[in-house]
Amino acid sequence: MQPREITYSRNVFLPLTNVCRNRCGYCIFRTPVGEGCIMPRAEVENIIRTGAGAGCTEALFTFGEKPEDEEGFSEHLAKTGFSSILEYCHAMCELSISSGMLPHTNAGILDYNELEWLKEVNASMGLMLETTAEIPAHRNCPGKIPEVRIAMMEDAGKLRIPFTTGILVGIGETPADREDSFHVIADLHRRYGHIQEVIVQNFCPKDGTDMKNYPTVGKEEFCSTISSAREILPDDVSVQIPPNLADAGYFVGCGVNDLGGVSPVTIDYVNPEHPWPGVDELKAIVGNHRLKERLCIYQRYIDRGWYPEGLKCIIDKLNDDIRKRNEQQ
Numbered sequence: 001m002q003p004r005e006i007t008y009s010r011n012v013f014l015p016l017t018n019v020c021r022n023r024c025g026y027c028i029f030r031t032p033v034g035e036g037c038i039m040p041r042a043e044v045e046n047i048i049r050t051g052a053g054a055g056c057t058e059a060l061f062t063f064g065e066k067p068e069d070e071e072g073f074s075e076h077l078a079k080t081g082f083s084s085i086l087e088y089c090h091a092m093c094e095l096s097i098s099s100g101m102l103p104h105t106n107a108g109i110l111d112y113n114e115l116e117w118l119k120e121v122n123a124s125m126g127l128m129l130e131t132t133a134e135i136p137a138h139r140n141c142p143g144k145i146p147e148v149r150i151a152m153m154e155d156a157g158k159l160r161i162p163f164t165t166g167i168l169v170g171i172g173e174t175p176a177d178r179e180d181s182f183h184v185i186a187d188l189h190r191r192y193g194h195i196q197e198v199i200v201q202n203f204c205p206k207d208g209t210d211m212k213n214y215p216t217v218g219k220e221e222f223c224s225t226i227s228s229a230r231e232i233l234p235d236d237v238s239v240q241i242p243p244n245l246a247d248a249g250y251f252v253g254c255g256v257n258d259l260g261g262v263s264p265v266t267i268d269y270v271n272p273e274h275p276w277p278g279v280d281e282l283k284a285i286v287g288n289h290r291l292k293e294r295l296c297i298y299q300r301y302i303d304r305g306w307y308p309e310g311l312k313c314i315i316d317k318l319n320d321d322i323r324k325r326n327e328q329q
Helices: 040-053 073-078 085-098 113-120 146-158 175-192 218-233 250-256 279-286 298-302 308-326
Strands: 005-017 058-063 102-106 123-128 163-169 196-200 238-242 256-264 290-294
Touching: 005 040, 005 085, 040 085, 058 085, 085 102, 085 113, 085 308, 102 308, 113 123, 113 146, 146 163, 146 175, 163 175, 163 218, 175 218, 196 218, 196 256, 196 290, 218 238, 218 250, 238 256, 250 279, 256 279, 279 290, 290 308
Parallel strands: 005 058, 005 256, 005 290, 058 102, 102 123, 123 163, 163 196, 196 238
Antiparallel strands: none
């Protein structure tokens, strides 16, 4: 196999709240409204400070979709002094910037104006498409209607936001559904040019969910899905797998060229039972390929100026730091 470049980023994972309006059949991330349902500012500050000290370049902000739709959440939010979770996120993105780390926000469904506002303080953003199919796992999930998610991804393209999306494999969709999802993503990228990477993520059953006994896809089927992604997606879109959820060393050979964000500081809050690999482990995973660290905003978007002007100095500094680390590998 011809050696190729396999990229990754160093991040901190900041779930500002786990409260969510959706009721996905496979999710343990969502928790009910209650005391401690919002990550305190002091904790955010500590994680960002620790991450910056560990060489992390990305602050990944996530939270449950439209938590204000859940009864009682706004009362807890009011104690923070913010009027909405998006306002809190915006402020924490500013905190990240002041600490020299690039924010990347994945907040679920946002409208055009919300995307435009958060774009002011983000180097990149994301939303998992998951699937274009109507599946039972999304029965009680207003934010998982495929047309709604596709429309938001299109708005991100119109706004020139460097964007991450992806699919979940094995949640009730068919191989044809997966191909359809890749074609939809490819079409969006051909029109707007904003898709940086597409995550191909394998479903992992969780105790306490409706799908705890649901079967997972086998190695051959997952490899075939990765290969399908590489075949359908434009060449400049990276195909990514989470290196903590699958036999990444095996699946790199199926067409993967990115291993996403890994953290030396925080756990994977969506899949807490699967620890992140360290950089040395990533080197073993890629084998004869070239491991290269990257920022959460890909270089081609930096070259095009698709980022807030206030991030330029941080991008330049972090790019220099990464260049030095890559030379030392």
